[in-house]
Amino acid sequence: MNGEQPLDLDEVFGSPDGTRKKRLGIITSGSLKAGMEAKLDASTPVEEMKVGRYVVIEGQKLRFFGLITDIGLGALDQRIPANPPDVTDPFVAEVISGTSTYGTLHVVPMLTLEKSASGTVSGPQPVKTVPPHFAAIHHAQEEDVARVFGREDGSHYYVGTPLDMETRVCLNLPRFVERSNGVFGKSGTGKTFLTRLLLLGILQKGGAVNLVFDMHNEYGWQGTSEEGKPPVKGLKQLFTSKVAVFTLDDASSRRRGVTTDHVVQIGYDRLEPEDIQALQEPLGLSDRGIDAVHTLAHRLGDRKWLEQFLKLESEEREDLAKQLDIHLETMRALRTSLDRLRRLDFVVPKAQEDSVDCVVQYLLRGKHVVLEFGKYDNLLAYLLVANVLTRRIHDQWVKKVEAATSDAEKPPKLVITIEEAHKFLNPKVAGLTAFGAIAREMRKYNVTLLVVDQRPSGIDEEVMSQVGTRITCLLDNDKDIESVLMGVSGKGELKSVLAKLETRQQALIFGHAVPMPVVIQTREYGSADSYKEFGYLEPEEAKAQARQDVRDLYGE
Amino acid sequence: MDKIAEVIEATTGEFTAQSYQLHWAPPLGSLVKTCTPMAAPVGEAHEPPLHEPPLHVPVPANEQARTPGAAIYGVVCYSATGSLEPGRRPVARGRDLEEEEEVYRQNPQLARLLCTSFKALIVGYHDGSRVWHYLPPRPPRVHAFVYACRQEEVAAFTRSLDFLTLLLGASLSIPTDELVAACLRTSATARQDGRSFLVGAGKELALLLAGEPARLNAILRKIRP
Numbered sequence: 001m002n003g004e005q006p007l008d009l010d011e012v013f014g015s016p017d018g019t020r021k022k023r024l025g026i027i028t029s030g031s032l033k034a035g036m037e038a039k040l041d042a043s044t045p046v047e048e049m050k051v052g053r054y055v056v057i058e059g060q061k062l063r064f065f066g067l068i069t070d071i072g073l074g075a076l077d078q079r080i081p082a083n084p085p086d087v088t089d090p091f092v093a094e095v096i097s098g099t100s101t102y103g104t105l106h107v108v109p110m111l112t113l114e115k116s117a118s119g120t121v122s123g124p125q126p127v128k129t130v131p132p133h134f135a136a137i138h139h140a141q142e143e144d145v146a147r148v149f150g151r152e153d154g155s156h157y158y159v160g161t162p163l164d165m166e167t168r169v170c171l172n173l174p175r176f177v178e179r180s181n182g183v184f185g186k187s188g189t190g191k192t193f194l195t196r197l198l199l200l201g202i203l204q205k206g207g208a209v210n211l212v213f214d215m216h217n218e219y220g221w222q223g224t225s226e227e228g229k230p231p232v233k234g235l236k237q238l239f240t241s242k243v244a245v246f247t248l249d250d251a252s253s254r255r256r257g258v259t260t261d262h263v264v265q266i267g268y269d270r271l272e273p274e275d276i277q278a279l280q281e282p283l284g285l286s287d288r289g290i291d292a293v294h295t296l297a298h299r300l301g302d303r304k305w306l307e308q309f310l311k312l313e314s315e316e317r318e319d320l321a322k323q324l325d326i327h328l329e330t331m332r333a334l335r336t337s338l339d340r341l342r343r344l345d346f347v348v349p350k351a352q353e354d355s356v357d358c359v360v361q362y363l364l365r366g367k368h369v370v371l372e373f374g375k376y377d378n379l380l381a382y383l384l385v386a387n388v389l390t391r392r393i394h395d396q397w398v399k400k401v402e403a404a405t406s407d408a409e410k411p412p413k414l415v416i417t418i419e420e421a422h423k424f425l426n427p428k429v430a431g432l433t434a435f436g437a438i439a440r441e442m443r444k445y446n447v448t449l450l451v452v453d454q455r456p457s458g459i460d461e462e463v464m465s466q467v468g469t470r471i472t473c474l475l476d477n478d479k480d481i482e483s484v485l486m487g488v489s490g491k492g493e494l495k496s497v498l499a500k501l502e503t504r505q506q507a508l509i510f511g512h513a514v515p516m517p518v519v520i521q522t523r524e525y526g527s528a529d530s531y532k533e534f535g536y537l538e539p540e541e542a543k544a545q546a547r548q549d550v551r552d553l554y555g556e
Numbered sequence: 557m558d559k560i561a562e563v564i565e566a567t568t569g570e571f572t573a574q575s576y577q578l579h580w581a582p583p584l585g586s587l588v589k590t591c592t593p594m595a596a597p598v599g600e601a602h603e604p605p606l607h608e609p610p611l612h613v614p615v616p617a618n619e620q621a622r623t624p625g626a627a628i629y630g631v632v633c634y635s636a637t638g639s640l641e642p643g644r645r646p647v648a649r650g651r652d653l654e655e656e657e658e659v660y661r662q663n664p665q666l667a668r669l670l671c672t673s674f675k676a677l678i679v680g681y682h683d684g685s686r687v688w689h690y691l692p693p694r695p696p697r698v699h700a701f702v703y704a705c706r707q708e709e710v711a712a713f714t715r716s717l718d719f720l721t722l723l724l725g726a727s728l729s730i731p732t733d734e735l736v737a738a739c740l741r742t743s744a745t746a747r748q749d750g751r752s753f754l755v756g757a758g759k760e761l762a763l764l765l766a767g768e769p770a771r772l773n774a775i776l777r778k779i780r781p
Contacts, residue, residue, distance in 0.1 A: 042759050076766045085773050091751075091780040092773075095758030100769065 023136040024049075025105065027057060032130050035069065035108040035493060038137050042098020046071065052497045052508075052519035053163050054140035055107055059131040063113040065124065065140065065148055067517060069493035070106035107137065108493045110516035111148060124148050124515050142167040148515055157201035159194075160507070160520030169509075169520050171198075173206040176469055176513035177415055180439045180449040184456045184484050185473025190505050190522060192218050193225075194471060195417065195452050196234070197525055200534060203239060203368055208413035208448075210235075210368040211359065211393070213386045215377050215419045220245040220370035221258040225526050232526040235370060238536045244367050246359065248346045248385065249374020262358055264371065267351035268307040270388055271341075273297040278387050278424070278433045282380040283337040288330045295324050307349055310338060344381055356392040363393070366412055379423060386418055391434040394447065401445045414447045421451035422458030430460035439463040457483040468512035474501040490517075561702040563590055564673065566695035569726070571630060573702045574673045581635035581674040585738025587710045588676050589627040590700040626684045628696045629705070629713060630676025633728055633735050637672040646670065676702075677726050677735070679719035689718035710746035714753070717760040724764060733771065736761070737778035744781070751781045 024044045030036030036057070040046060049071045057064040075081050080100050087093040109131070111124040124147065145167040150156040156170035176198075183198070185191045196219055202208050212219050212235075220243075222231040236243045236258075244261040247253040253260045273293045276283070280290060297305040299320075312320065321331040341347050362369050371389070373381060397411055404410040418424060418435065430436035438447050440463065451467070453459065457479035465487055475481050481498055485491045488510060494517055498508050501519065510517035524530050528538075560582065561573035571590065575581050582588055639646055646669075650659045660666055681692035705713065713719075723736050740757045744750035758776055765772040 076762070077769055080769055083769065085769070085776070089780060091755065091758070092776050094755050095762055095776060099759045099762035100766070100772070 023138050024055065025103075025137050026134045027107075027131050027137065028133070030107075030130060032109075032127070035106050035490070036066070036130060038105040038107055039074065040098065040103035040105060042102070044098070044103065046073070046103030049103065049105060050163055051500050054145060054165075054518075055105075056138050056140045056144055057107065057109060057131045058136045058138065059112075060135075061115060062129070062131070063115060063144075064109040064127060064131050064135075065111040065113060065144060065516065066107040066109040067493070067497070067519075068105055069108050069490075069496055072104040072106070073101065074104045075101045105137070106493070108490050110490075113144075113147065140165075145169065149518070155205055157205045158523055159197060159201070159509070160522045163506075163519055163521060169514075169518055171201065171469075171509070171513050173201055173513070177202060177206045177208040177413055177448060179443055179468025179512050180451065180466055181469040181471070181511075181513075182421070182451045182453065182456065182464075182467045182484075183471045183473075184453055184475060184480070185507070186475055186477075186480075187454050189473035189501075189503055190507070191452055191454070191473060192216075192223065193505070193525065194473070194507060194522060195219070195450065196223060196232075197523060198450065198471075199235060199368075199417065200238065202415055203235065203242060204534065206413075206415070208415050209363050209366055210370075210415050210417060211363060211389075212368075212370045212417040213382065213389075213419065214370050214372050214417075215382050217252075217256070217372045217374065217377075219417075220372050221256065229526065233531060233536070235368060238531060238534055239368075242366075242368055243370060244362050245370050245372060246355070247372040247374055248376050248381065249372070252374030253372055258372070260372070261362075262355065264346060264355040264359075264385070265351040265353075266347050266355065266385065266388055268310070268347070268349050269303040270351070270356070270392075271306050271347075271384075272302055272391075273305075274433075275384065275387050275391070276338075278429050279380065279383055280429070281423075282378075282383060283340060285337050286330065286333065288327065289334045289337065292324075292326045292330050292334050295326060296320075299324060306338070306341075309335075310342065340380065341384070344376065344384070346376070346381075347384070356389055359389060360393060360396050363414060364411055379420065382420065383423055386424065387433050387435075390416060390438070394434040394438060394445075397445050397447050411446055415450050416447065417450040417452065419452045421449075421453040422455045425451065425459045425463045427460045430463050436460065436463060439466050454480075456480050459483065461486065469509065469514065470511050471507050471509045472498060473507045474498075474503050488517075558703070559701040560588070560704050561674070563696050563698050563700040563702060566698055566700075568678070568691060568695050570633070570675055570677050571628075571696050571700075572673055572675050574671055575635075578667055578670055578672055579637055581672050582632045582704050583738070583742060584632055584635070585735060585740075585742045586632050587629060587679075587705040587713060587739075587743070588632060588702050589629045589682075589705055590696040590702050591627050627682045628678055628692050629680045629682070629687070630678050631719075631723065631735070631739050632674050633677045633726070634730060635672065635674035637670060640669055640671050644669065677723065677728075679722050680713065687713065689713075689716050690722070707746040710743055714743040714746070714757075717757055720757070720760055720764060733775050733778070737775050740779045744779075754779050754781055 023041060025038045025040040027036050028039045049068060051068055051071060053068050055066050055068060057066060085092055085096050087096065109127045112127050113124055145162055145165065149169050150172060152158045152168055152170055155172055155174050157173045158168040159171050160169055161167060162169055183191050183195050199210050199212060199219060202210055214220055219234050221234045221236050223234055225232045236245050245258060246262045246264050247260045248264050250260065250263045276293050277290050296309055300308050317331055317335065318328060321328050359369055397414065400411045424433050424435040425439065435449060439449050464483055470484055472484050475484060475498060481495055485494055488494060497519060501508060505522045506519060507522060508517060508519050561575045563571050564574045565572040649663060650656065653659055678691055680687055680689040723739060724732060726732055728735060740754060744754050747753055761775055762772055
């Protein structure tokens, strides 16, 4: 009849597959609490999946933004694993993969994006439901990530890119500095690098001033980088006019070619019994010794006790011990311990000028202060200085905030960066040092902490619960992981993500400043291009720019 | 396109066609089609049908029969050559002859007494607007012409593998898996990307034969390129 009639094959038989948007797989089961299980499509190689990557689940009315937290293997029939097909034949292997045997994903939905009628999507909301059965999963696209984390602008600061993506993940810095934050990770995972990036961000976009206790001289002028690479520029080099470098060890700073603004000295009169109590561990003081300090201070006066006590000859000391009913041995041990303070050159009977005031003045003027420790990179010096300074600053800020009648009169937001934070914030001393108080309540007084630590498990739980945004590099100690993830929903899933981070330049960020947990490849820092992104000009460029500005101002 | 055979028996699921050429039938697993699609009364359109068509049939069958492009597709699943008359069995004739061809030269009547026929399993139809990969509402008419499908038509028809369920579920006088394998091999040669077609078909089979891994493995061994 019409066998000769040519057919329009596509019209008659349907067009070939392939116009369908590439999906990874479909949701098969799960719950809001436990996360969703997905089966990977045959066309998705399981090896290309990575824990920590973002996916989008297309529900009917909502788009779910989630994180891959586990990857597994499944088989359609239980007899297949017991009697495997001949996969040495590539054809058979290809056929079997994704059908009889397939990959599975565990996805934790974190946020939902509502699909509105116009096709545009409103802002991300916390997830309160789950996608329906067989909803398709896609890799998150660049615009999805940008929608969730915001685009780089005056308040959004680029910190890195998600795994295998080019999109910039941004931290909302004004939100970040609202609360105390933590950078964690075992040593050598890039904590210092990340902290430097954050400090630069706060300096540029955070609307806050930094006070950095720079134990290893990494942030002020320049910092060490990976082996074989030149040192990277510190805050002062990039933002000379905005940053002041204070030092405890002028000689060391000069050797390193750092121009410092101030040499810090601490007078005996600045050391109060609580300061000594916080130094119990490095000074090797017994509990009785601490009691003795308090008694001495009560007797000799808060400001003079140390100077007077150190001056005492042994007979006088014995008399005093008898008067105050302090055991003679305790008195001797106390003397030996306190003598160690004298060996710190920056601790002097009478300081020439009040370094604390000086720091406060700089900070109040909006200048960022980096305090270098030079050769005193030991715990005793670090704890002593950080404690004494912070306690005074704490007092000043509280006074100023309470005296302020309007927001304009309040002191600027202050972010205090401390390393080895567990030494200040462990359950024993967190109640004594000013840091404990700041972490707990100072949000109200415009002071927050940026704690940098490799042993988060050592930090007091109460303090830890106040840490708003946690940025953590690789951790492998169970206790540390446990404590970093304390109080976070979806802890179990994040744990697997955290344990699989690479040893360098990868970090998991979660908490107050990001809408959902994110694993980032840290932003590049250390090359000329990276400095330029911060607005840094090489000296010649700066001169040329200045000449141009002059010409623009006055005309040729 | 030349016609190759004529339907001599038709049921809902398969049709038998007599080949126009002795000893030649389309290969096992190949795609053929009849171009008078569905059984409908022969003659004028105004003749009353033998049975009233059910109400839900949108187009009367005789209308459909005239629709251009309409066709029923089948996969060749069996072929046989034998005597035209069931009672007359062929006898051996070549004892004193050198070559087989000689038998036919010396007995020219054989070409009239013998015939080659084949069966095709119906796997889809074209209703005039598009192709469906399932059974047509009615079988083809007897004496409908049968055509071998062109390569590109085979390639287009097998873009959808929905017809595999019809093949796997058929009860035949040969092992079903042989037919499935033959059909897939033939379809693969009709296209340039034969291997990826076979992989796709293999994946479809893996899902259809989820509970029968041994059977799946056997078919895969027969179709691997």
